[in-house]
Amino acid sequence: QVQLVESGGGVVQPGGSLRVSCAASGFTFSTYGMHWVRQASGKGLEWVAFVEHDASYKHYADSVKGRFTVSRDNSKTTLYLEMNSLRAEDTAVYYCARWDRVAAEGDYHYGMDVWGQGTTITVSS
Amino acid sequence: EIVLTQSPGTLSLSPGERVTLSCRASQTVSSRYLAWYQQKPGQAPRLLIYGASSRATGIPDRFSGSGSGTDFTLTISRLEPEDFAVYYCQQYGSSSSTFGQGTNLAIK
Numbered sequence: 001q002v003q004l005v006e007s008g009g010g011v012v013q014p015g016g017s018l019r020v021s022c023a024a025s026g027f028t029f030s031t032y033g034m035h036w037v038r039q040a041s042g043k044g045l046e047w048v049a050f051v052e053h054d055a056s057y058k059h060y061a062d063s064v065k066g067r068f069t070v071s072r073d074n075s076k077t078t079l080y081l082e083m084n085s086l087r088a089e090d091t092a093v094y095y096c097a098r099w100d101r102v103a104a105e106g107d108y109h110y111g112m113d114v115w116g117q118g119t120t121i122t123v124s125s
Numbered sequence: 126e127i128v129l130t131q132s133p134g135t136l137s138l139s140p141g142e143r144v145t146l147s148c149r150a151s152q153t154v155s156s157r158y159l160a161w162y163q164q165k166p167g168q169a170p171r172l173l174i175y176g177a178s179s180r181a182t183g184i185p186d187r188f189s190g191s192g193s194g195t196d197f198t199l200t201i202s203r204l205e206p207e208d209f210a211v212y213y214c215q216q217y218g219s220s221s222s223t224f225g226q227g228t229n230l231a232i233k
Binding site (some may be wrong): 035037044045046047050059061062095097099100102104105107108109110111112113115116117118 | 126157158160162164169170171172174175176177178179181182211213215217220221222223224225226227
């Protein structure tokens, strides 16, 4: 079945680095753009980053720009988020999500239709 | 960055009632990139509506979305017990994406 599984979360000190992964299965990974979204405990959803299906372009939230890097390996059907210079405010559950496109009303409509279960990152000394 | 403001922040209703949630954007949003999600405690979000008005696969027809420009709405025609959750709108455009702060739909 269609599935996304995140891994790599953990506890890291402020200023440290971490890489989280998102393994995709059950669909043609190389044809979908992918997002990272995070959620601090008890808070709302915050978009983090997007990578196009072929990695031709990438976008980042201002809060992570210059510190986080999104990448993908289509041969391994895996999405990555490399996080550097981590801060306490980066503490959150990190989700990967598939960016789907459907034809509707003579146009295309978009949404994040498949989500992983999330991986928790805690930035603390 | 486009800011999405959802209202109300919290709503207490009973099963069987009709509810309309609002999502207002600080700038014009392309309808094709406006989506709605439902999230229950301890779970990942679930896509409800694509492109402002298209229901995602498996979403009951009591859920409907509408709107354009800067004003979008999600309507649940008749609340079921499983509909009590937090709802988020989300937009994508201009090399960025944002979520609204969420509406918490609680059982009265």
